[in-house]
Amino acid sequence: MALLALTAIILVTLDLQGSSATRSLRSTFGVIFRPIESVTRVVTRPATNAWFGITHYNDVTDENELLREKIAQQEGAAVAAAASVRLSQELLALNGLPTLAGINSVSAQVIGDSPSNFVQSVEIDQGSESGIKVGMPVLNAAGLVGKITQVFSNRAVVMLITDPQYALSVKIINTPKPTTTTLPIQDPATAVTVVSVPETIDPQVTVPSVPVTSNIAGFTPGSLVAPRTPIISSSLTIPPGSNVSVRETGVLEGRGAGRVPTVRFVDAAQRFGVVQAGSPIVTAGGSLSLAPPDIVVGTVSRVKERLGTAGPLLEIDIVADLSNLSFVRILLYQPITERTAP
Amino acid sequence: MSERILRFMASRWTRLVLVSLILLGLQTTLLNDMRPFAVMLPLMLLFAVAAGTLYGSEVGAISGLIIGVMYDCVLSTPLGLASLVFGATAFVGGMLPYLIREPTWWTRAITIGVVGALGELAFPIAQSMVGFSGQLQPHVIVVVGLVAVVGMFGAPLLLLVCRWTLKESLIG
Numbered sequence: 001m002a003l004l005a006l007t008a009i010i011l012v013t014l015d016l017q018g019s020s021a022t023r024s025l026r027s028t029f030g031v032i033f034r035p036i037e038s039v040t041r042v043v044t045r046p047a048t049n050a051w052f053g054i055t056h057y058n059d060v061t062d063e064n065e066l067l068r069e070k071i072a073q074q075e076g077a078a079v080a081a082a083a084s085v086r087l088s089q090e091l092l093a094l095n096g097l098p099t100l101a102g103i104n105s106v107s108a109q110v111i112g113d114s115p116s117n118f119v120q121s122v123e124i125d126q127g128s129e130s131g132i133k134v135g136m137p138v139l140n141a142a143g144l145v146g147k148i149t150q151v152f153s154n155r156a157v158v159m160l161i162t163d164p165q166y167a168l169s170v171k172i173i174n175t176p177k178p179t180t181t182t183l184p185i186q187d188p189a190t191a192v193t194v195v196s197v198p199e200t201i202d203p204q205v206t207v208p209s210v211p212v213t214s215n216i217a218g219f220t221p222g223s224l225v226a227p228r229t230p231i232i233s234s235s236l237t238i239p240p241g242s243n244v245s246v247r248e249t250g251v252l253e254g255r256g257a258g259r260v261p262t263v264r265f266v267d268a269a270q271r272f273g274v275v276q277a278g279s280p281i282v283t284a285g286g287s288l289s290l291a292p293p294d295i296v297v298g299t300v301s302r303v304k305e306r307l308g309t310a311g312p313l314l315e316i317d318i319v320a321d322l323s324n325l326s327f328v329r330i331l332l333y334q335p336i337t338e339r340t341a342p
Numbered sequence: 343m344s345e346r347i348l349r350f351m352a353s354r355w356t357r358l359v360l361v362s363l364i365l366l367g368l369q370t371t372l373l374n375d376m377r378p379f380a381v382m383l384p385l386m387l388l389f390a391v392a393a394g395t396l397y398g399s400e401v402g403a404i405s406g407l408i409i410g411v412m413y414d415c416v417l418s419t420p421l422g423l424a425s426l427v428f429g430a431t432a433f434v435g436g437m438l439p440y441l442i443r444e445p446t447w448w449t450r451a452i453t454i455g456v457v458g459a460l461g462e463l464a465f466p467i468a469q470s471m472v473g474f475s476g477q478l479q480p481h482v483i484v485v486v487g488l489v490a491v492v493g494m495f496g497a498p499l500l501l502l503v504c505r506w507t508l509k510e511s512l513i514g
Contacts, residue, residue, distance in 0.1 A: 001399065001400070001403050001429070001430075001433050004403050004404065004406075004407045004429050005426060005429065005430070007407065007422075007425075008407065008410070008422040008423075008425045008426035008429060009422065009426065010422070011411070011414075011420075011421050011422025011425065012420045012421065012422035012423055012426065012472060013422075014421070014422075015420040015421040015422060016420050016472065016473075022421045025415065025421065026415050026421065029412070029415035029416075030415065030416075032363075033363065033366065033367075033412075033415070033416065036363050036364070036366075036367045037366075037367050037370055037371060039367070040364070040367030040368060040370075040371045040372070041367075041371040044368065044371050044372040047372060047376075048371070048372055048375045048376065051375065051376045052375070112370060112371075112374065113374055114417065114418060115369050115370045115373070115374045115382065115413075115416060115417070116382065116417055116419075116465075117381060117382050117384075117462070117465075117485050118419075118465055118466045118469060118477040119417055119418055119419060119477075121418045149418055150418060157418045159418065163476075164474075164475065164476025164477065165474060165476070254476075255476065255479075256476055256477055256479050256481075257380070257479075257481060258380060258479075258481055259479065
């Protein structure tokens, strides 16, 4: 038993050191096992289909209805969005800034999930022969899916962004709510002056409906009511410093199966304001980042305030449906941090 | 030479590798898709434990190591981690005769369920020990519970397959 344990520990050590022996063992085993897996998949497909038919039928019909509605809603928006993206890319190209359009990519099909309860990864049918290398970002039509962690000749393993080992610098594009300031004005004459300011001032005359009472013995308030000066308040809308969305960076971290990723280290800067649920999250980019900038990751679903200088903790709704991946795109962009010495 | 090849082909370990390849195929396809309560049933682990309960700690540990290495090759965790966990779990499963003098099929079934569940729990712990932390979450309770139940109910079939796979043949 001790000998076997030692063998296993040596294997773990070798693999963690990036030994080529363990890599070639995996690769050779993949070559032998792949045909067996394909045959088993074909044989067990009826059973799998029956299982999905039993367990997911209602979900699929509901999802179909929802998707039809969404398609109808988005058909118009997609045209406008495509035009905006094109304009944005042209603008970035004019200014010599990097864009996603300038990065080559490889399409791949997902051929399997990780057969474990404790690993969040998928396998794709393209590998080093297609130019894929470790560290390259993987996306689908919706947004970021993960990164390449292992590459073989014609397959590769993608670590999903829900894996606890995954971390990525991201930008939160916050749109602060318009600030409303109420100015109490005592003199009605002044109120007229304020009203003259177009569009930004919305004067309202507020008469409090507090019941009038008296503490004077023998006096009943009724017909004689003390004159009250109406309180005039104006709602003054102050626009933010500029109309450009405010951005702040943080670090996105996966938290395992069934748990949404979080973003930490968000600086609670004054101009950035309070993070709103629904704010989009995109990759930050930069020389040390794992992905190029502006790949959509998700939206803020919940903001957890924390004490001190820790800043808020943001829970993220990922836009890519990681439970139902079929085709993905691998950007041929290898981060500096993942490059190995020649 | 031909006798040696025949001996090798008829060996229980050769049969174990071949049967494990088929089980691994089922693990990566059928059981990977069919996940009741979002839990993938660890057929390979339960098979290793079944080997331990039937043929004792030593055979169990060797079987666990072989099955584990094969399982490791399709996982993205470090190679050797599953083999370590499977070997240790099957070794523990093989200690049944020390506790029960004459194990019956149902004591073996209970052992497969309980030890299999412990092995499944040991996997994220082993992952944490080599730096792949974060997998030990509340969902593990569901995983362990379901593995225990399925292990117990699936044990008769596993024992049948395991008995055939690891039996000593006259040539081997």
